[in-house]
Amino acid sequence: MKFAVVVFPGSNCDRDMYFAITEALGQNADLVWYQEADLSSYDAILLPGGFSYGDYLRSGAIASTSPVIEQIREAAEAGKPILGVCNGFQVLLEMGLLPGAMLPNKHLKFMCHYETLIVENAETMFTHHYDEQEEIEIPIAHGDGNYYCDETTYEQLQTNKQIAFSYKNNPNGSVKDIAGITNEQGNVLGMMPHPERAVDALVGTTDGLRLFQSILTHWRDKHAIKA
Numbered sequence: 001m002k003f004a005v006v007v008f009p010g011s012n013c014d015r016d017m018y019f020a021i022t023e024a025l026g027q028n029a030d031l032v033w034y035q036e037a038d039l040s041s042y043d044a045i046l047l048p049g050g051f052s053y054g055d056y057l058r059s060g061a062i063a064s065t066s067p068v069i070e071q072i073r074e075a076a077e078a079g080k081p082i083l084g085v086c087n088g089f090q091v092l093l094e095m096g097l098l099p100g101a102m103l104p105n106k107h108l109k110f111m112c113h114y115e116t117l118i119v120e121n122a123e124t125m126f127t128h129h130y131d132e133q134e135e136i137e138i139p140i141a142h143g144d145g146n147y148y149c150d151e152t153t154y155e156q157l158q159t160n161k162q163i164a165f166s167y168k169n170n171p172n173g174s175v176k177d178i179a180g181i182t183n184e185q186g187n188v189l190g191m192m193p194h195p196e197r198a199v200d201a202l203v204g205t206t207d208g209l210r211l212f213q214s215i216l217t218h219w220r221d222k223h224a225i226k227a
């Protein structure tokens with residue numbers, strides 16, 4: 001399986017994402033510069049964390065206007081898996097591929113530590129290697145991680161089972177403790193915590209690895225040649 005890691009000016013978790021795919025998952029990945037990217041040959045697209053365009057205007061806002069965004073939109077419509085982590089999640093919100101918006105953390109401080117997440121939906125292509133309501137340890141690192149959506153949107157998220165992860169102890173003020181959501185079709189996931197930083201026991205937890213394994217086995221099942 002071939003993954004694209006889209007690099008914007010100011011991305012800083014692109015190498016971690018690349019490591020997670022190539023070293024931990026054992027699959028192919030390319031770091032693709034946003035201006036030169038041709039995403040048509042990739043099976044999945046990963047938007048890494050960081051501070052694209054220095055978080056000017058709003059986190060993810062300027063990146064969400066770059067030409068590569070049209071290709072990401074097309075890939076999403078084609079049903080390819082799209083994962084946005086942290087700044088990648090902010091870009092997905094700003095481009096309207098996921099509902100809601102990101103606000104500054106409740107205490108207006110950048111936070112970088114482990115959080116316990118609850119797997120709210122273990123049936124998505126990103127989460128089927130977890131158990132429903134399983135608690136996993138994944139690090140966060142953000143200043144603008146306070147997810148907001150209105151009541152109607154929250155009801156839609158619930159009805160469509162779009163809430164993938166929640167925080168056990170909400171660190172940033174997010175509505176209903178939401179840590180990660182999918183689109184209605186289930187092939188676009190945005191999450192603030194960093195699964196790519198949780199794929200090697202040396203750094204304390206490998207709980208993030210199963211997210212990438214979920215993408216891989218789902219893709220293999222879908223593309224298996226059936227006799």
Ligand SMILES: NC(=O)CC[C@H](N)C(=O)O
Nearest residue numbers: 049050086087142143144
């Ligand atoms: N690690 C990241 O992706 C940081 C995200 C973002 N720029 C913030 O601080 O909110």
